[in-house]
Amino acid sequence: MTTLTNPFEIAREALRLLAARRIPPTPDNYQTLYQEIAGTKPAAEVFPEKQLRSLAAALPKATPEQLRLARQLDEAVKAANWDDYKSHLAEFVAALAETQKLAWSELISDLLRQWDAKHFGLTVARKRESLEHVLTSSGANPETLFNRLQNLLRSWGQGREQEAGSGSEVAPPRPPEAGTASAAGEDLLPEFRQLFAFTLETAIASQLIESPQLSSDAKTLANDIRTASSVAQMREFLTRLKRFAFKLELLAEDQAELRHSLLNLLRLLVENITELVLDDRWIHGQVDVVRGIIDKPLSQRALDDAERRLKEVLYKQSLLKASLFEAREAIKHMLAGFVDHLADFAEATSDYHDKIEACVEKISAANDISELGTVLGEVIKETRTIQINAQRSRDELRLTQQKVRESETRIRELEGELEATSDLVRHDQLTGVLNRRGLEEIFTKEIGRSIRHDTLLCVGLLDIDNFKKLNDSLGHDVGDQALIHLATVCRETLRPQDTVARYGGEEFIILLPETALDDATVVLTRLQRELTRKFFLNGNDKVLITFSAGVTQMQAEDTQATVIKRADDAMYEAKGAGKNRVVTA
Structure with a gap:
């Protein structure tokens, strides 16, 4: 068969073969025949980025292992690496299968045996407290629960004096003898205790300012580890340290719950403000800033940026309030003056009406033209008086109206500045990034x-x-x-x-x-x-x-x-x- 080189001829031949072989005219079938006629290799498959991202987003993220898988899959999608994506997913599923094969029967048997055994410095109440803590903190992850239970039983076994029903005793660990290889480690023990005490006093106690009792416990433990010199004192210290660690974990959970509740409260407050200020566009930018902060992981940089922007807007808002107050007072004075002028004008008009009626009566009773001259002079005088009053009222109203217009213009300018300040004080107008x-x-x-x-x-x-x-x-x-x-x-x-x-x-x-x-x-x-x-x-x-x-x-x-x-x-x-x-x- 002659190899075709012209794309048009290859396309025509591919369509002919589709009809001759009675193959459905799908894009994949057409592509296969086209490459067969042209003698080319199949093109690499397009990486299904959208579908893989959707799959990764649908996976649960409740445990550290699941979060790690989500991060690995996201990196694989960004790199368009199907092999990494497949291997990460396969490793996670294999780990789940291994988790299901954990020796739970042996662990539970060991737990029952250790529960009945007598241990140095451990009562049944303490065992129950530590077991409940492990079950509460790790119940959501079987693998983590299995490992922590193993560690718990190992810690019980280190302090065991006599196993129930066996009558055999387990000797406590002996201190290293002089001349042995472990003797070199004793030289580092004082430094280790000092480092441990320093960590308790600085890294832990300083972070517990809002929990004075735990801060005091950390300092007490630091002092005890410095003075501990015997195995019994070390065991007592370890027991107290475990209790202290349990309390720290509970405190961390309480603080996480408190932070979550505060963020929810702030979110409700922001939503309420948004509903109340529908017509104030300049405030919406600030609401968006706060909403963006509470919807993302908190960072000091984001908070500092939001604080600077809000301070600028609050300052502009205070200027706007002052101008609004001035405009409101000007309008109040204008209305009060307008009412007063209306009253004065009404009173003057009433007097003018009475005097004009009197002049009409005099005109009717006049016998000669000389009497009409006097009446005409009174009419001209009263008319001029009412004209002067009306002109003065008009000038005062125009002056007040001009003040109101100036206040309204200033308010509009401030509103425009405030709306611009909401986004543009420290941010570029076009792109939204910092200027x-x-x-x-x-x-x-x-x-x-x-x-x-x-x-x-x-x-x-x-x-x-x-x-x-x-x-x-x-x-x-x-x-x-x-x-x-x-x-x-x-x-x-x-x-x-x-x-x-x-x-x-x-x-x-x-x-x-x-x-x-x-x-x-x-x-x-x-x-x-x-x-x-x-x-x-x-x-x-x-x-x-x-x-x-x-x-x-x-x-x-x-x-x-x-x-x-x-x-x-x-x-x-x-x-x-x-x-x-x-x-x-």
Whole structure:
């Protein structure tokens, strides 16, 4: 058979074979025949990212093992690695099968035997307390429960004096003899006790400020471990330490429940505020900020950012309230003056009406023209008086009206400023990420945090490739949408503690706290890959957006200006090397 090379001929022959072989005309059958005629190999299957993400999202996440599986599957989907996805899932299922094969019968028999046995320093009440604690804290995970029960029985067995029904005694562990290999370990025992005591006093007691009793217990345990010198004292210390650990675990559960309840209360409060201020658009931005915080894992950076934004709005709100109060008072004075003028005008009109009636009677009774002249003078005088009163009232009302208009204009200006302040005080108007003012503040905080905790801080500066050409060919509106798309991909890809800021034009700054320089390079490279995967759409057309980036690590002698300058130089080096790459400074 002659091999066809023209795509049109191959397509026509594939359709002919579909009809001749009576094969259903499905896309897969057509593709198979097309490749058979063309003599090409089947194309690699498309990675089913959407379906695998949906599967991973539907899996439960109630235990540490399930959470670890979810994280592994998510990483495999991001890397489009089907082998990793399959292996992680297979390992998890195999672990479940092993869990079902746990020797529960042997464990329960050992538990019953240990329960009846006599143990040094352990009463039945203490055994019941420790067993109930293990069952309560680990009942949801069979494997964890099995391991903890084994550890519990092992701890009981170490203090056993006599096994019930056997009459045999188990000697307590003897101290190491001089000259043995374990004698070297005794030299480290005092240092170990001091380290343990230091941990109890600093790392634990300092974290229990709101629980004075537990803090006092931690300090007492620290003092006891320093002075413990015999096996009996060590056993007593271990027993008390276990009780202390149980109390700490209960406290942690109480605090987690308290935090959950407070967040629910805050969520209800936010929803109530949203319902009450439907017409105040400027408050909705702040409600969205708070809602975004309580719906995500709490972080100090997010709280600091929200606090700064809310303080600005509260200040603007106080100005708005003052102007609203002034406008309200002006309107009240206008209405009061208007009512007074109406009363005065009504009274003056009434007098004027009475006097005009008197003049009419005089005119009717007049006998000659000289009497009419006097009456006409009175009419002119009263008319002028009523005219002056009306003109004065009109001028006063116009002045009050002008004040009200000025107050209304000021209120509208403040409302516009407040609405803009809600989102734009420290955030870029177009993309929603931090602007340069917000970057300066968060940069200062991150530098301080890095110095206090002795951690690394890396800075990346990225610039969209060929952005001017994009603007010229597709228009500035499309260019703006491209900037928004880049900012969105950055927020979706980076960690919650990372910071994205628009530095100017098509340049963005990324702060990566607690990140080494090599890891920061990997992060920006992954961001490039995500940007090519998540296409920017201009209508129905896909537009490929790439960027060049420079990344550097903050040094002790650096300032914000010097580290950004170094990242900027690296970014221009990436531009010169062909664009769409990351250069490390």
